[in-house]
Amino acid sequence: MxxxxxxxxxxxxxxxxxxxxxxxxxxxxxxxxxxxxxxxxxxxxxxxxxxxxxxxxxxxxxxxxxxxxxxxxxxxxxxxxxxxxxxxxxxxxxxxxxxxxASRTKAALWSLGPAVRGSWLPALLCVVLGALLLARAADYAATRTLLLTVAPVVPVAGVALSYGPHADPLHEITAATPSGGLRLALTRTAAVLAVSLPALALTGAALPASGAPGAAAWLLPGLALTLGSLALASCVGCRTATAVTGGGWLAAVLVPAVAAHGGPFTARLAAQLSARFDGSQAAWAAAAVACAALLAVRRHAFDHMENR
Incomplete structure (x- = not known):
């Protein structure tokens, strides 16, 4: 022992x-x-x-x-x-x-803080329920394609809304405690992932395929984008970092789909998703590992992020 x-x-x-x-x-x-x-x-x-x-x-x-x-x-x-x-x-x-x-439970709930309250959780529920209603009630076959387009940025948005002075009135105090900094950011990120990953994965599995990638194909890209957002946040702040990574993903998928010709937009969008998901999982895993390593190197920067 x-x-x-x-x-x-x-x-x-x-x-x-x-x-x-x-x-x-x-x-x-x-x-x-x-x-x-x-x-x-x-x-x-x-x-x-x-x-x-x-x-x-x-x-x-x-x-x-x-x-x-x-x-x-x-x-x-x-x-x-x-x-x-x-x-x-x-x-x-x-x-x-x-x-x-009981004290441990209270401390855990306190550390989760904005990650389990505010506007992000209702937004996640709206995405899930909207996708299910669109597929079941409106019989829209391409619903999974739309869901997989936004799924990787949902955890990124949760991170943006759960850490920083804009999200927590006591951020300056909590960030100065021994449990603050990167540890607090990772705790809240874990809470975001624990809610969004199963919710979106199960919703995607319940939707018709209609030529879209598998329901779980977005998990590694979503994890890589989330870790990339945290690593970039150590340099430019949480909100800017999540805007860059989330906006970059949407631009990388939507712009080529809009610019392409032939067939309906959802079919072109599904082709763009397949190009970024199918056969690229190893690259996404490597990107997640690289972002985690960079985050470990830049961990002390989170001790001085009170105003970003």
Missing amino acids: TEPWHASEDITLRYADGSLPEPDAWSLEKHLETCAGCAARVSTAVRHTAAGPVLAEIRDTVLTSVSPARGTRSTAAHGVPESTVRAVRGTTRPARAHPRP
Whole structure:
């Protein structure tokens, strides 16, 4: 069994004096959320730095604002939460090594945030229901062709609407936490993919083929475009990146179909989709791997995307 990691004395001292590199500091802060022993050592180290007297003064100010005779019940009258007083007095209960399941559930739902609310989810439902109604009620045979045209950009749109200051009023705060940055972006992207991939794949399978590619042919292109959007977002921001990748895909499919001659438009569109799906799955897989590698290299850029 792997031994649990704990902060060494060197890391603790370097964190206290501010010389620990930023990624290592964030990793330590994340560890302190569940390790009371390391949290106590870091607290002791900080008290012996130049910030110690300032923290002691704040502690004394808070304690003097609360009547000791009335105990912690008086904190409500003074506007000081009971948990704050316990922390200042140094009697805060040790952190649990394993957070309660309910706390984990709340944290997971919080991290998903805009990915599971807002305008994207209703838009996805409209695409699914509209395709089914168009095929079943209107007996439109080329519905799968239209669905496969927009399916690869649906997850891309979800990413655009789930990460960034335009999507989350608390983005600046969440992005500054140890769980922010790329980790938060990937969590919300996973939520988008978990909803859109099965919904669109099952809808495509329920529609008549009518010469269009297979219902699952768009999955690798959709994944590659999503990872490409995230990788590009590290350079130009989330909204611009998703507009480039999503718009680029639609232009690459629709423009040649419009410019081609002969036959109905949906038949020409199906031919363009077949050219980009059939026989190109290996290329899409390679593109997805390349985008994932670039995203790993550019991961630290997500720590400074608050205004993009």
